[in-house]
Amino acid sequence: MQLKELAAPGSEITVANPNARHNLGVGIFEDCAIRFAGSVGYYAASLLDGPEVLIEGNAGWAVGDNMMSGKITVTRDAGASAGSTMRGGELFIGGNAGARAGISMKGGSLVIGGNAGFLTGFMMQKGRIIICGDAGEALGDSMYEGAIYVAGNIASLGADATVEEMTEDELIDVLTVLEARGITDKRSFTKVVSAKRFYNYDSLERLEKSAL
C-alpha cells in the first residue's frame, strides 16, 4: 500500500527494509509517525508538513528537502544537501552531514550531531543550524539571515560570513534543543551570521514597494 494512503492523523507506520531507495515518504501532510527501519536514499521525507519521521540508518542526498513542519530524525549519516530549502520543523542528523547541509534554508532547525561538510548553510535565508562537531570549509557562504552555531572547529568561513557574540537567551535555546536530543556535553558554541557586507537588497519585495 502507498505510504501516503496509510498516513492518517495519529497513525504509526513502519517501513521495513527501505534498502536506501529514493523518494521515500515524500509529500506527507498528516500528523502521523513514520519509521524507516534502515537506510533511505535521496529526497527521503521531503516536502513534509506535519509528520514525525524516524530514519534508523543513513539518508542519501537532500533528506527533509523543503520541509514545512514536522520532525525528522536520522540516526546515522546524511548525504549532501540535508534540509535543503527547509522552511520549518526540525531535522536532526545523529551522525555526519555531507556537503551543503541547510542550503538555502528558510526556517526551522537543522541539528547535526556529528560533523558538517563543505558549504554548510550556503545561501541560508532564515532559521538555525546547530553543529555539535566540526564544520567544513566555506561555512555560511553567502548567507542572508539566520544563524549557525558550531561546537567544534570551523575549517573556514564562507564569503560574507562572520562570527558574532552569542546572547545568553540564544545559548539557552540551543542547549534546550540539544537536551531534547539527549546531547548534554556541548556547552559552548561559535555563532556564525551574515556580515551583510554584500547585502545590497531592499527589505521589501517589488510588489510590497509598489503598494506603498
Place this chain on the structure above:
Amino acid sequence: MCGVSGILHKSAGFASGLSPVGEQLIRMLEPMTHRGRDSSGVTVVGEDLEGDLVVRLWTGSVREAADVLARAEETVRRAGGVVCSSHHTGQFLRLVVNFEGETSELAAALLETPGVALHSIGHTSEVIKDVGTPVAMDQRHDIGAIRGTHGIGHVRMATESRVDVNHAHPFWAYPFPDVSVVHNGQLTNYHKLRRMYEDQGHHFQTGNDSELIAVYLADKLAHGEQLDDALRSSLDDLDGTFTYLVATREGLGYAKDEWSAKPLVTMETDDVIAIASEEVALRGILPPGMEGEEIDRVEPQKSEVMTWLL
C-alpha cells in the same frame, strides 16, 4: 547523471584465488540503473595471463566481424606478436596475445586496422562495455562469470556526447595497459585540454569528455607520476564537475572535484573496499542475511583523492 561503482577484495591474490568481481559490479550497478540506461560497462582486473595481453576490440558491423578479427590478428603478427587465442561475440572481439614490445606500438597498429575500435589492452584486465542497462549487458556478455581481484563499473546517462558502444565507460587510458576510468560529471575545459594533448601526440577515439580523464592519467603515468599524485593534480587541471574512479593493475582510486558536485559513498569491511555513487549500490553486495543491516559508509566531500592498492 551517471552512476559509478568500484570494488576491491583486500585479501585477493594467488593464495585466496579470485573473487566474483563481475557479478558484484553488476549487483552494484543494477540498483543504480535510474542514474543512466544509455550504456553500461565494467573493467574487471585480476586474471593472470602470465605476461600475455588481452585485447578488447569492437567493430561496427556484425557481418564483417570475422574479417575484422582476422585483420586484427594479422596486425598483431605484423607487429611481432603471437596470437594465443581469439574469438568474437557479435561485434565484440577478444584476443589474447603474446607481445614483447611496447604496448603503445601494438595499440597504434591496431588503431590503424580498418574497422577496429580499441576498448582496452591489459595484462590482467579488460574493459567490457555495451549500450543498454547493466542487466542487459550481463545477459549479452556474461559479466557475472568473470572473476578478479578488483574492478570498476558505470551506468551512463549521456549529456555531452553521443550514445554508442565506444562512448560508453570505462575509458581505457590508451596506451597504458590495465588503466581505465569511469566518470560522473562534465568537463568544461575538455576541448582546450584535448587540443593540448593531441598536439603532444596523444590519441582520442571518441568525442566523450570522460575519455580525456583516461588520457590525462595516461600522460601523468607516462611521466613517471604515482597514481595518487596524478589523481591529486587532476583536481586542479580538470575544470567542471567530476567524481571519477580509476582501476589499475595494482588497485583502485577516486578523485572528487572541489565543488563536491557529484555523489560518492565508500564502505570498507574486513574483506572489501566498495565505492559507489549511492548507498543502494553498496547494499547490493552485502552478504545474505546482512541486507537489512546498517553499514558504515563514508561520503567524501570536496577535492578528495583516495587510492587502495592490493
